[in-house]
Amino acid sequence: MNYLGKHISGQFDAELAHIRTQVMVMGGLVESQLANAISTVSNHDQELANKVLASDQEVNQMEVKIDEACVRIIAKRQPTASDLRLIIVIIKTIAELERIGDSAKDICQVALQNFPEEHKSILAGLDTMGNHVVQMLHDVLDAFTRMDLNEAIRVYKEDKRIGQNYEAMIRQLMTFMMENPRSIPNIISVLNCTRSILRISSRCQNICEFIFYFIKGQDFRHVGDDVIEALIADNKV
Template sequence: MDYLGKHISGQFDADLAHIRTQIMVMGGLVEKQLSDAISTLLNHDTTLAEQVIKDDQKVNKLEVEIDEACVKIIAKRQPTASDLRLIMVIIKAIAELERIGDSAKDICQIAKQSFTQEQQDVLTGLDAMGHNVIQMLHDVLDAFTRMDLNEAVRVYKEDKRITQNYEMVIRQHMTFMMEDPRSIPNIIIALNCARSILRISSRCQNISELIFYFIKGQDFRHVGDDVIETLLNK
């Protein structure tokens, strides 16, 4: 995190370094939560699912601690310009990470259910989409750690591929339902999981937008991909 820079107050630097460490811990935990959640879905590992659900409390605790540390810096240091932007970006990023943790927990709640072999086969079809999102989260956390604009742009664009995965899953499952109406309950379970995975992709895209904001000093939310391309290339 070279972008932290150096300040007159050594304690300010120490406070920022501490927050950096906490973010890395939180990001690593959420990444593991998601990876384990996808694994529980594919392997029907109820023991691991229970562990992921239990560990969500650790994610929540870290969000509160980092949030409080940021508020203290604002109150004590009254940061301005890029320092203030950084603090605001951190507060928003950890909120996105907490929600990703919630989605991982939701996937595990489904994975804990008793499945027939047919239901398990349908869920296994989410393998590619799940692993693509795991990679997307890993990459956006790496981009955030380094505040790497180019990597953030690349990750942002990955949402299109995840959306394509999701649309393909929907088409396949609609075909299953038309061919065999008895499969509808199974398909509903799979689609709920697919929606949770898609939401995580959107959260990763939101974190990319926070990187854009920190580096460029402009809010890139809700402007469309073409506008983002134009603005980031200036």
């Protein structure tokens, strides 16, 4: 079902389409930033890490630019109902994307540190978890583009798997730290990186909730698993 209808004013449609396109450009940039950040960890690529850090300013500028465009369209068009929900969702989504970019910067800090060869094995688990979150971000951006409720629900449920990966990583890191106390400084860095990846998963889940809100007209934040399960059952996902 197409939830993005047409308006009497073709110019209004063009303005909305332009803003949505800019969101996807920003999303693509953040997705690339995150994928590169994960790559810096597994490959210990300090040059790529510095490129990720440098690209953050572009993400920040895009957030400001899109936010200003949304404010202008509210002032000029005074949108109501689903149009207003769409603008609200865009403003909230770009804020989440900017924070994902910040987390990508934090992930890169691991690549900028010197890990002895015997400690590099503790980075292996980050690769799988990180690539899972990159895919999650890619999929939620795709769901946002099409305002696809079923895809948003599917991505939303991925957060549980990321949480399980996180808990497994914590157990592994704690074991490594007890067996090798000299690794504690490096373990702390990896722990911070793992938490950043987990936060990105939660931010992707937030974007899913914004999609739910746009389509259903209901705020699904902090509603509890039973409400989400009812939404899933209703849409047979």
